[in-house]
Amino acid sequence: MYELACPACNSSSQYDVSDYLLMCPLCSATFSLERETGHKEVYNDHFIVANSSNPVQVKALVLEWLRRLNHRQDSVDSEFFISDISGLSAPFWVVSIEAHTVWKGLVQRQHRRQIEAKFGSDYLIEQGQFKRNYRWAVSGRHNICESWGMTRLHEPKEPVSVGWDGFPLDSTFSRGQLQDAKSEKAAYESREFFDFKFSNGLAILGVQVSEEEAMRRAKLHVEQYHLELAKLNVDYLTDFRTEIEIAGIQLIHLPFWYASYVYKPQTMLRHFYKPKEKKLILEGYNSGVLIGQLPIHQADKIGVNATICAIATVVFLVFGLVLHKAFLLVALFSLVIAGISAYLNISAKQDSDAVASAANRQIDEADLAKVV
Ligand SMILES: [Zn+2]
Numbered sequence: 001m002y003e004l005a006c007p008a009c010n011s012s013s014q015y016d017v018s019d020y021l022l023m024c025p026l027c028s029a030t031f032s033l034e035r036e037t038g039h040k041e042v043y044n045d046h047f048i049v050a051n052s053s054n055p056v057q058v059k060a061l062v063l064e065w066l067r068r069l070n071h072r073q074d075s076v077d078s079e080f081f082i083s084d085i086s087g088l089s090a091p092f093w094v095v096s097i098e099a100h101t102v103w104k105g106l107v108q109r110q111h112r113r114q115i116e117a118k119f120g121s122d123y124l125i126e127q128g129q130f131k132r133n134y135r136w137a138v139s140g141r142h143n144i145c146e147s148w149g150m151t152r153l154h155e156p157k158e159p160v161s162v163g164w165d166g167f168p169l170d171s172t173f174s175r176g177q178l179q180d181a182k183s184e185k186a187a188y189e190s191r192e193f194f195d196f197k198f199s200n201g202l203a204i205l206g207v208q209v210s211e212e213e214a215m216r217r218a219k220l221h222v223e224q225y226h227l228e229l230a231k232l233n234v235d236y237l238t239d240f241r242t243e244i245e246i247a248g249i250q251l252i253h254l255p256f257w258y259a260s261y262v263y264k265p266q267t268m269l270r271h272f273y274k275p276k277e278k279k280l281i282l283e284g285y286n287s288g289v290l291i292g293q294l295p296i297h298q299a300d301k302i303g304v305n306a307t308i309c310a311i312a313t314v315v316f317l318v319f320g321l322v323l324h325k326a327f328l329l330v331a332l333f334s335l336v337i338a339g340i341s342a343y344l345n346i347s348a349k350q351d352s353d354a355v356a357s358a359a360n361r362q363i364d365e366a367d368l369a370k371v372v
Contacts, residue, residue: 007031007040020140021046021207021251028195030207030251043251047191048089049173050198051255051284052182055085058287062259062280064178065289075266080295083277084260087202087284088147089253091140093214094169094188096247101226102129103241105234128233132226135169135188136218140207140251148258149281149291160228166221173254176288187285191252202255202284211249219244255284263295272304302344309338 001014004022008029015022015033021043023030030046033039059082066080067073106123137153144151144165154167155175173187183190192198209217226242259280265273278293312334320328 004033004040007042016206019206019208020210023194023196023204023206025196028197030194045249046194046251046253048194048198048253049187049191049255049285051087051089051200051202053087053255053257053282053284053287054201055087058085058087058257058259058282061178061282061287061289062261065280065292066261066295068178069294079264079266081262081264082259083262085257087255087257089199089202089204089255089284090147090150091205091207092137092169092252092254093140093209093211093218093249094252095134095136095138095215095218095249097134097136097218097222098131098245098247099134099222099226099242100129100131100244101230101240101242103127103230103233103237104239105230106236106238107233108235123235125238126234127239130226130229134222136166136222137169137172137252137254138166138209138214138217138221140209140214141205142208147256148279153281153290154225156225158229158232160225160232162225164221164224166218169252169254172290173283173285174288176282176290177286178289179287181286183286187254187283188252190285194251194253199253199255204253207251215246215249218246256290257282257284257287261295269304272307302341306338306341309334309341313338 002017003012004015004017005012006024006027006029008024008031009027011024011026013025017033017035021030021032023046030043031040032043034041062082062085063076063080067076070076104125104127107126108123139150141150151165152162153172154162154164155172156162169188170186174181196204222244223242227237227240230240231237259282260277261280262275262277264270264275273296278295280292281290282288283290313331316327316331316334320326320331
């Protein structure tokens with residue numbers, strides 16, 4: 001930390017000079033510092049989307065989310081415990097992008113003809129193009145993993161697997177809403193010039209990533225996304241080209257809320273299930289649930305299965321030794337099931353986040369159905 005004078009209000013404060021942009025805690029001016037010459041320059045395209053939520057509201061929304069997930073809604077209050085709620089305002093570079101994609105590939109014919117298929121002519125060549133505009137948000141932090149869930153905020157409507165951390169601002173900050181929108185304006189439209197007061201109590205993270213890097217990252221994300229979209233049209237993609245035009249870039253601090261909860265089942269399950277902390281992210285503009293981990297994943301269920309079978313193995317082994325040899329066979333069977341479950345448990349854990357976001361999408365769709 002170094003003490004510097006703000007170029008806008010001239011008062012001195014402590015700054016982390018390794019950040020790409022610095023923010024004056026007194027007048028909220030944003031500026032860059034050239035470390036060799038000491039030259040400072042005010043940066044004007046810095047905005048913030050005001051945080052409009054608080055821990056009490058977030059807690060109520062998380063319980064509402066859990067109620068919608070559960071078949072036995074009345075059990076939510078007695079079985080779920082909110083263990084932590086915290087928020088932060090994180091910097092994102094928002095890049096206005098127009099992306100034009102041209103693709104070509106092979107599509108399998110509906111009616112196979114045996115003779116032709118032999119020579120590989122069972123496919124038709126097809127080509128097409130599409131154009132899309134985004135306000136693409138790219139993290140202004142070097143370590144996108146420092147806050148849970150920030151790596152997978154994009155949940156496209158199309159069935160593609162997301163391998164990038166950026167996301168389209170408008171569709172992301174309007175999804176997952178469990179209550180009526182607080183404002184008819186999109187989050188982007190209601191942004192204000194950056195001022196610490198709009199965080200409404202949230203910690204504000206510093207800006208580390210430069211504009212140039214953000215633009216490169218945005219281009220890469222959109223290109224990857226469009227590649228996945230193009231693949232949906234064909235069985236084999238043979239050619240693909242995306243031209244990207246950047247119309248502008250702005251820095252926007254976006255509000256997020258984190259909630260952790262613990263599920264302590266009151267049913268028989270409690271003997272076999274070790275309570276774990278699960279997490280949710282909500283956006284702090286309209287309080288939509290962006291990502292949420294389910295109380296029990298497929299992995300947990302298989303884990304419970306493995307435990308029960310392991311116990312059964314021991315019981316039947318004892319029976320086999322004491323009572324009748326036939327029980328040894330049953331013990332062997334239980335052991336195999338327990339082994340398979342344990343193996344699946346390990347491999348299924350890796351997908352658990354994906355499962356959680358799929359469930360989230362289901363909630364969204366259910367809500368949409370209600371509105372219609
Ligand atoms: Zn200042």
